[in-house]
Amino acid sequence: MSKQAFQDSYPAEFSHCYGCGHDNPHGLQLKSYWLDEEDRTHTVAHFTPKPYHTGGVPDKAYGGLIASLLDCHGTASAAAAAYFKEGRKMGTAPILRFVTASLSIDFLRPTPIKEELTLYGEITQLEGRKATVALSLSANGEPCATATMIAVALKPE
Ligand SMILES: CCCCCCCCCC(=O)SCCNC(=O)CCNC(=O)[C@H](O)C(C)(C)COP(=O)(O)OP(=O)(O)OC[C@H]1O[C@@H](n2cnc3c(N)ncnc32)[C@H](O)[C@@H]1OP(=O)(O)O
Numbered sequence: 001m002s003k004q005a006f007q008d009s010y011p012a013e014f015s016h017c018y019g020c021g022h023d024n025p026h027g028l029q030l031k032s033y034w035l036d037e038e039d040r041t042h043t044v045a046h047f048t049p050k051p052y053h054t055g056g057v058p059d060k061a062y063g064g065l066i067a068s069l070l071d072c073h074g075t076a077s078a079a080a081a082a083y084f085k086e087g088r089k090m091g092t093a094p095i096l097r098f099v100t101a102s103l104s105i106d107f108l109r110p111t112p113i114k115e116e117l118t119l120y121g122e123i124t125q126l127e128g129r130k131a132t133v134a135l136s137l138s139a140n141g142e143p144c145a146t147a148t149m150i151a152v153a154l155k156p157e
Pocket residue numbers: 010011014017071072075076079095096097098099100101102128129130150152153154155
């Protein structure tokens with residue numbers, strides 16, 4: 001894994017995201033990395049839920065938490081891939097800001113809250129301002145959710 005998380009390169013005005021902003025003390029503070037420094041298409045993040053992240057079923061995660069984690073890992077992965085494609089260090093100006101245009105999630109099995117969760121991302125397409133990211137969230141090596149995201153880079157203005 002790289003030493004600096006993608007989210008740690010976000011400029012201050014983008015560092016208050018509930019899901020991944022390092023300047024949001026109330027947020028999840030997800031951190032995403034390249035899975036392998038030699039491969040700039042696959043990404044990874046880890047997150048261990050808190051007891052209060054439970055949904056309606058005891059010891060299982062709230063679906064919105066899962067969506068939030070996939071959302072932030074996907075947009076961070078898209079931004080990292082776009083910077084890499086431009087041959088630029090992440091966070092350098094002009095800032096590439098990706099937001100979620102669509103996020104389609106399949107919840108495969110209940111997600112435990114007492115285990116560390118692993119998120120994987122794969123940038124399957126990056127054309128123009130649009131990135132497609134295949135995502136998964138697993139616990140103990142078992143996939144709990146998979147998702148497909150379309151992330152779009154905001155126009156500079
Ligand atoms: C480095 C800092 C990073 C900060 C990261 C923060 C992460 C936060 C994660 C989030 O929670 S994001 C919050 C939830 N998302 C939003 O609030 C986004 C709301 N939607 C919008 O702002 C606009 O709809 C959007 C920027 C996504 C697109 O509007 P634009 O007018 O800029 O783009 P346009 O409509 O021209 O679409 C650009 C391309 O994306 C495609 N596209 C847009 N929406 C789509 C969609 N829903 N599904 C599929 N493709 C879509 C569109 O077809 C087109 O493709 P092509 O370039 O191939 O023609």
